[in-house]
Amino acid sequence: MCTSKDICVIIGASHAGVNTAFNLRKEKWLGKIILIDADPELPYHRPPLSKTYLTANTSTTNLLKPIESYKKDNITLLLGKKVTRLDAVNRCLFLDNETKIDYTKLVLATGAKPIIPTIEGLKETASYFCLRTAADIVAIKESYNASKTKKVVIIGGGYIGLETAASLKKIGAEVVVLERESRILKRVATAVISDFFRDLHTQNGVQILENKEVSKVENTLENGVKVTKVHCTDASYFTAEVLIVGVGVIPNTELAKQAGLKLKNGISVANTGETSNLNIYAVGDCAYHYNLHYKTYVRLESVQNAVDQSKIIAANICGNPLIYNTIPWFWSDQYNVKLQIVGLAENYTDYIVREEQDKENVISVWYFNNDELLAVNAINHTKAYVFGTKFIKESKKIAKEKLADTSIPLSKDIAVVN
Numbered sequence: 001m002c003t004s005k006d007i008c009v010i011i012g013a014s015h016a017g018v019n020t021a022f023n024l025r026k027e028k029w030l031g032k033i034i035l036i037d038a039d040p041e042l043p044y045h046r047p048p049l050s051k052t053y054l055t056a057n058t059s060t061t062n063l064l065k066p067i068e069s070y071k072k073d074n075i076t077l078l079l080g081k082k083v084t085r086l087d088a089v090n091r092c093l094f095l096d097n098e099t100k101i102d103y104t105k106l107v108l109a110t111g112a113k114p115i116i117p118t119i120e121g122l123k124e125t126a127s128y129f130c131l132r133t134a135a136d137i138v139a140i141k142e143s144y145n146a147s148k149t150k151k152v153v154i155i156g157g158g159y160i161g162l163e164t165a166a167s168l169k170k171i172g173a174e175v176v177v178l179e180r181e182s183r184i185l186k187r188v189a190t191a192v193i194s195d196f197f198r199d200l201h202t203q204n205g206v207q208i209l210e211n212k213e214v215s216k217v218e219n220t221l222e223n224g225v226k227v228t229k230v231h232c233t234d235a236s237y238f239t240a241e242v243l244i245v246g247v248g249v250i251p252n253t254e255l256a257k258q259a260g261l262k263l264k265n266g267i268s269v270a271n272t273g274e275t276s277n278l279n280i281y282a283v284g285d286c287a288y289h290y291n292l293h294y295k296t297y298v299r300l301e302s303v304q305n306a307v308d309q310s311k312i313i314a315a316n317i318c319g320n321p322l323i324y325n326t327i328p329w330f331w332s333d334q335y336n337v338k339l340q341i342v343g344l345a346e347n348y349t350d351y352i353v354r355e356e357q358d359k360e361n362v363i364s365v366w367y368f369n370n371d372e373l374l375a376v377n378a379i380n381h382t383k384a385y386v387f388g389t390k391f392i393k394e395s396k397k398i399a400k401e402k403l404a405d406t407s408i409p410l411s412k413d414i415a416v417v418n
Ligand SMILES: Cc1cc2nc3c(=O)[nH]c(=O)nc-3n(C[C@H](O)[C@H](O)[C@H](O)COP(=O)(O)OP(=O)(O)OC[C@H]3O[C@@H](n4cnc5c(N)ncnc54)[C@H](O)[C@@H]3O)c2cc1C
Pocket: 011, 012, 013, 014, 015, 016, 017, 036, 037, 038, 039, 046, 047, 048, 049, 050, 081, 082, 083, 084, 109, 110, 111, 112, 113, 131, 132, 133, 160, 252, 255, 283, 284, 285, 286, 300, 301, 302, 303, 304, 306, 329, 330, 331, 332, 333
């Protein structure tokens, strides 16, 4: 049991860290809670960064919690402070190698950072930006507002790159998305979804170019305007005043490595959130965990995962054993289209596409491993997302011929009664 003398330190004050802090109080953690983040901003929601925040005139972020809530729950916030050293033997850590902080329990909610591809000339390009923090988006907005041609090149056709393309298009940019793979969203979705979003972007005037591997970035002057030439391996090139890199993230594991924790595509944790050190837990984007439903190890980059895991970690730290057992879900907003995803579509053997009759752009893709429903991608189709979630959770067998027949409305009758 915890006492008022115990200290729980949480490194990372984003979705995972902030929720862990508040859940610790709900679980009756009696001691101190110290929440540290290198980011100087009061913790904010990240999903709106590539969506509404990019298009808004305001520089106000959507806060995860109002400042008063931290005071009320007696959570000490140390913002703009980077933890540079972790000494797991003596249970302490150091801020910028100086200030020492002791802990009884430590939570690593260190998240992930953008991958910077090794492209010649990229690092020397003043107008290249990543997409992770509020400061990144402010910098993109400033550079875009100052640009004369409003030409933007985005390297990477994943969800974040595409959301950014849609948002910048909304405010009048001329956007080109360069994707190395044969189709956008290849890593995460089937060709039906890729085709849908390629068409959507094309209709909205964004150029989506696949099979385009960027090889070099060159900074030049054109008619007195500083522009960046983005060269591809096929000898084509694209000019831009703003260059955005959205090619994925890698987990922040440096501190975990220092502490000698077990690592594998992130910080390895048990279903309780505990790492290989019994006083250290990991949560959110940095945590590599076992999904009980899919019987596989995963590292998820979603708000759902960060929020749900934080409840489990807080309960376990406070001595209330709970295990993590949820079905992942995720969403993406582009233009007026909402994509909702439930489940993991890994290793599917077949899929069924439903385009609802008389409804434009209401589509769902149902992924199966033989008889098992693995995941659903629902475009403007909350009903499909809700039924999909229910069927996956309950491991329902689906009558595939009924599902494929769009003259039959989507309902619980799609599931075979056992
Ligand atoms: C632009 C954008 C759009 C997104 N859209 C969606 C969406 O639509 N739906 C969805 O589900 N998810 C979305 N995501 C993903 C979602 O935001 C992440 O999954 C979520 O933020 C993970 O939270 P986290 O707390 O685990 O990690 P992070 O949000 O990465 O936070 C980790 C924090 O740890 C801090 N930190 C790391 N190391 C140190 C250190 N040594 N010292 C001090 N501080 C440290 C970092 O500064 C950071 O603030 C989006 C992400 C981005 C960037």
